[in-house]
Amino acid sequence: MTNTDSAPLKRSHSTPLRLGIAGLGTVGIGVIRLLRAHTALITQRTGRSLEIVAVSARNRQRDRGEDLSAFRWHEDPLSLASDPDVDVVVELIGGANNPARKLVTTALENGKAVVTANKALIALHGAHLAQLSAEHNAPLYYEAAVAGVVPAVKVVREALAGDQLTQLGGIMNGTCNFILSEMEETGRAFGDVLKEAQEKGFAEADPSTDVDGWDTAHKLAILTGIAFQPIDFESLDVRGIRGVTSPDIAYTKELGYRIKLLGVAHRTKDGGVDASVQPCLVPLNSGLAQVGGAFNALTTVGAFSGAVTLSGQGAGEGPTATAVMADLIDLGRGHHLPLWGQQPPEKAALCVPSDTVEGAYYLRLSLADNVTEESINALLDEHKIPLKHASLRKEANGSLHFVCVTHPVLAGTLHSTLYALGRHESLSTAPLALKIEAMP
Numbered sequence: 202m203t204n205t206d207s208a209p210l211k212r213s214h215s216t217p218l219r220l221g222i223a224g225l226g227t228v229g230i231g232v233i234r235l236l237r238a239h240t241a242l243i244t245q246r247t248g249r250s251l252e253i254v255a256v257s258a259r260n261r262q263r264d265r266g267e268d269l270s271a272f273r274w275h276e277d278p279l280s281l282a283s284d285p286d287v288d289v290v291v292e293l294i295g296g297a298n299n300p301a302r303k304l305v306t307t308a309l310e311n312g313k314a315v316v317t318a319n320k321a322l323i324a325l326h327g328a329h330l331a332q333l334s335a336e337h338n339a340p341l342y343y344e345a346a347v348a349g350v351v352p353a354v355k356v357v358r359e360a361l362a363g364d365q366l367t368q369l370g371g372i373m374n375g376t377c378n379f380i381l382s383e384m385e386e387t388g389r390a391f392g393d394v395l396k397e398a399q400e401k402g403f404a405e406a407d408p409s410t411d412v413d414g415w416d417t418a419h420k421l422a423i424l425t426g427i428a429f430q431p432i433d434f435e436s437l438d439v440r441g442i443r444g445v446t447s448p449d450i451a452y453t454k455e456l457g458y459r460i461k462l463l464g465v466a467h468r469t470k471d472g473g474v475d476a477s478v479q480p481c482l483v484p485l486n487s488g489l490a491q492v493g494g495a496f497n498a499l500t501t502v503g504a505f506s507g508a509v510t511l512s513g514q515g516a517g518e519g520p521t522a523t524a525v526m527a528d529l530i531d532l533g534r535g536h537h538l539p540l541w542g543q544q545p546p547e548k549a550a551l552c553v554p555s556d557t558v559e560g561a562y563y564l565r566l567s568l569a570d571n572v573t574e575e576s577i578n579a580l581l582d583e584h585k586i587p588l589k590h591a592s593l594r595k596e597a598n599g600s601l602h603f604v605c606v607t608h609p610v611l612a613g614t615l616h617s618t619l620y621a622l623g624r625h626e627s628l629s630t631a632p633l634a635l636k637i638e639a640m641p
């Protein structure tokens with residue numbers, strides 16, 4: 202559906218598209234810098250100029266490295282939604298709750314277009330926002346919400362709209378990919394690298410959103426909503442990277458794998474959705490294994506389109522601002538797509554229970570003193586975990602690890618075993634299981 206009825210969005214060479222930006226952090230300031238750097242180019246490509254008229258953030262006194270004196274300052278970001286001079290509210294505050302949620306809903310209710318980079322908001326409240334957007338004929342664009350500069354939403358919602366995808370997923374969190382890459386390349390500790398990711402502006406305001414897998418889950422839920430059908434977010438199986446240690450990175454490399462936090466969704470034969478977020482092992486010679494630092498990579502598979510892979514920087518000022526700008530240019534050109542690119546079903550679907558999905562796993566069990574390999578083998582055998590190969594590894598600090606790769610096993614069997622082992626006296630710390638994932 203292309204709709205150009207919305208008066209302020211009508212394509213016109215004479216009137217600028219007037220923007221109100223809420224949130225002047227990494228992304229908000231990035232958008233101002235990008236627009237200033239490429240004013241003429243953006244005007245030419247849009248067919249009209251984009252003009253920032255108003256801004257809002259928490260602290261007016263903060264030096265943000267850009268001159269903001271030409272813009273009207275709103276103490277309360279919500280007032281941008283009723284500012285008559287604002288055509289498009291650009292929500293770059295973040296978070297699924299207020300003030301971001303209230304700002305976006307009020308702006309849509311007032312018939313204003315909205316551009317946001319807020320994945321939590323779209324993943325958790327997309328259905329309601331889609332309804333408001335349709336009711337008030339107010340477009341809501343969110344390219345920057347998924348995979349930074351990678352045009353993931355555009356490709357799934359537009360370029361691949363003619364195909365029925367069967368699988369999509371990949372690396373969708375720059376912070377986690379940066380942490381895992383740096384830990385492998387430099388041997389630095391998890392916390393130290395996370396701090397650097399925060400300083401570089403990659404991480405969310407609460408970085409547990411990144412490292413515990415929720416940010417990837419938000420992005421996966423958004424793409425699944427477009428490609429398959431909107432899913433009930435609570436039914437998504439989500440695991441993060443906190444349990445991954447430097448020895449795991451070394452052991453898995455020796456086994457021919459690299460650890461990546463992946464979000465993957467499959468369309469099952471009966472039209473259901475099997476989706477999960479977890480740290481996985483990918484073969485060292487695979488495309489995903491080559492994606493390092495804050496880069497993201499998304500692969501889709503469809504019967505007609507085959508495999509499509511996109512890669513680029515998944516976080517940071519310039520890449521994310523570029524994605525926000527793409528949406529603003531689309532709006533300036535008069536585009537108006539519904540949120541999911543289609544009329545969504547009334548009810549979100551529950552994901553297939555992850556316990557029923559089979560896979561092979563890498564397991565690392567950190568052993569207490571005097572525990573033998575035979576006793577651990579017997580323990581795993583008792584829990585019916587079929588081992589492909591196993592070895593005992595001793596670290597320089599004396600810690601002893603039982604490292605193994607399983608044959609395919611039901612995730613439910615594996616996780617109940619891990620739960621039982623986690624309380625067993627033979628183990629000194631919680632065990633770690635990483636799925637071996639073979640994406641195209």
Ligand SMILES: NC(=O)C1=CN([C@@H]2O[C@H](COP(=O)(O)OP(=O)(O)OC[C@H]3O[C@@H](n4cnc5c(N)ncnc54)[C@H](OP(=O)(O)O)[C@@H]3O)[C@@H](O)[C@H]2O)C=CC1
Nearest residue numbers: 224225226227228258259260293294295318319516517521
């Ligand atoms: N950083 C990245 O690489 C990416 C971020 N995103 C998304 O973009 C959005 C913004 O992220 P980012 O720029 O990194 O976040 P930052 O934390 O850098 O900036 C957030 C901004 O929002 C303002 N803000 C926070 N709370 C309030 C409030 N209650 N009222 C008014 N203003 C408020 C802050 O004001 P003040 O500065 O005064 O404190 C700040 O300017 C998020 O949804 C994030 O998930 C998406 C892709 C990549």
Ligand SMILES: N[C@@H](CCO)C(=O)O
Nearest residue numbers: 374375376403405516
């Ligand atoms: N915190 C997110 C920002 C980009 O969505 C990440 O690290 O990928």
